[in-house]
Amino acid sequence: MNTEASRTLINPRSSSTRTVSIAGTGCYAPERVMTNADLERLVDTSDEWIYTRTGIRQRHIAAQDEATSDMAAEAARRAMKEAGIEADDIDMIVVATCTPDMFFPSTACFVQKQIGASRAFCMDLSAACSGFLYAMEVGQQFISTASADTVLVIGAEKMSSVLDWRDRSTCVLFGDGAGAAVLQSRGAEYGIMTTVLGSNGNLSDLLSIPGGGSRNPLTAESLEEGMNTLRMAGREVFKHAVTSMSNAVLEALRRCGASIDDVDCIIPHQANARIIQAIGQRVGAPIEKFYLNVDRFGNTSAASIIMALDEAVRNGRIKNNDLVLLVVFGGGFTWAASLVEW
Ligand code: UT7
Numbered sequence: 381m382n383t384e385a386s387r388t389l390i391n392p393r394s395s396s397t398r399t400v401s402i403a404g405t406g407c408y409a410p411e412r413v414m415t416n417a418d419l420e421r422l423v424d425t426s427d428e429w430i431y432t433r434t435g436i437r438q439r440h441i442a443a444q445d446e447a448t449s450d451m452a453a454e455a456a457r458r459a460m461k462e463a464g465i466e467a468d469d470i471d472m473i474v475v476a477t478c479t480p481d482m483f484f485p486s487t488a489c490f491v492q493k494q495i496g497a498s499r500a501f502c503m504d505l506s507a508a509c510s511g512f513l514y515a516m517e518v519g520q521q522f523i524s525t526a527s528a529d530t531v532l533v534i535g536a537e538k539m540s541s542v543l544d545w546r547d548r549s550t551c552v553l554f555g556d557g558a559g560a561a562v563l564q565s566r567g568a569e570y571g572i573m574t575t576v577l578g579s580n581g582n583l584s585d586l587l588s589i590p591g592g593g594s595r596n597p598l599t600a601e602s603l604e605e606g607m608n609t610l611r612m613a614g615r616e617v618f619k620h621a622v623t624s625m626s627n628a629v630l631e632a633l634r635r636c637g638a639s640i641d642d643v644d645c646i647i648p649h650q651a652n653a654r655i656i657q658a659i660g661q662r663v664g665a666p667i668e669k670f671y672l673n674v675d676r677f678g679n680t681s682a683a684s685i686i687m688a689l690d691e692a693v694r695n696g697r698i699k700n701n702d703l704v705l706l707v708v709f710g711g712g713f714t715w716a717a718s719l720v721e722w
Pocket of ligand 1: 424425426429430433434509548549550552553613614615616617618621651652655679681709710711
């Protein structure tokens with residue numbers, strides 16, 4: 381046995397924690413666009429109702445043979461290009477999704493195969509619409525403790541595959557898409573500064589896909605009852621979303637000694653423009669501080685925030701050194717807020 385004196389080991393976790401930056405982002409939306417007028421032909425609804433209640437004008441819908449991992453891989457390729465990395469640089473892939481290709485293998489493994497990231501280890505993360513920020517926090521922890529150098533974090537959903545297209549109270553709200561971010565330590569002073577995470581399993585019944593798992597396996601009866609599709613108590617979810625996201629925003633600011641006026645851009649989960657307005661009132665931020673694209677994509681669940689972030693970066697709304705606040709809410713319930721120096 382080695383005596384302590386004769387050992388010369390390197391402890392990869394011993395150095396001070398590393399700051400983690402978002403080195404590049406990318407997103408992908410399927411080609412097919414479904415407008416509110418298209419939905420008027422499917423269910424008893426109107427463009428006027430959908431737009432005034434939600435701010436949604438249209439959403440993108442994946443092709444029948446297009447799975448979540450296909451969209452995720454395309455977003456990943458764009459993020460890798462933006463970050464200037466190759467597939468071989470990736471140590472870890474985390475995919476946040478509630479519409480995986482299959483129960484297993486993980487969607488992250490399918491992405492690995494498609495992009496050829498053979499060195500990476502891969503896993504999915506389930507936190508519904510909040511998944512992307514949960515996954516980003518997992519990636520950031522691996523990098524800051526030197527367990528990984530380059531992490532690909534993806535939010536991707538094929539929500540159209542879990543909707544009841546006869547239920548007007550849910551089918552008008554969601555869309556498909558994917559977004560990806562490459563995380564690395566690039567020596568920034570701040571990078572991802574903090575991520576506030578929260579959950580409340582007591583309220584799980586208010587937003588769920590109850591069938592298909594071990595609680596209610598898929599049978600002819602459960603399919604007949606539509607248990608394989610999304611259920612939501614919209615008004616209740618709305619109230620909790622406003623409260624939890626507002627509190628998470630304030631907690632993230634408090635942790636970093638920042639005020640809302642220090643923030644250059646807020647990227648909220650894109651579920652409903654009215655939820656975003658209500659958060660603005662609670663946290664004291666004018667609506668202009670928020671980036672919105674819910675009108676064009678609807679609620680893409682775990683993909684929503686990273687698709688919006690990518691778009692805001694590409695169109696110049698977010699610039700170097702800007703302070704960016706990301707905030708999400710979803711089934712579980714789950715919520716999260718991150719403060720990031722760009
Ligand atoms: O991503 C996870 C988080 N999800 C969310 O944050 C979604 C949160 N919830 C919401 O965004 C809103 O609650 C909804 C947009 C889902 C609904 O808006 P609302 O203002 O809460 O409407 P409501 O559910 O209270 O429904 C009002 C009325 C009802 O009719 P009655 O009972 O007043 O006669 C509904 O039947 O609107 C009716 N309605 C519709 N009418 C036309 C519900 N869906 C539709 C529809 N078209 N698509």
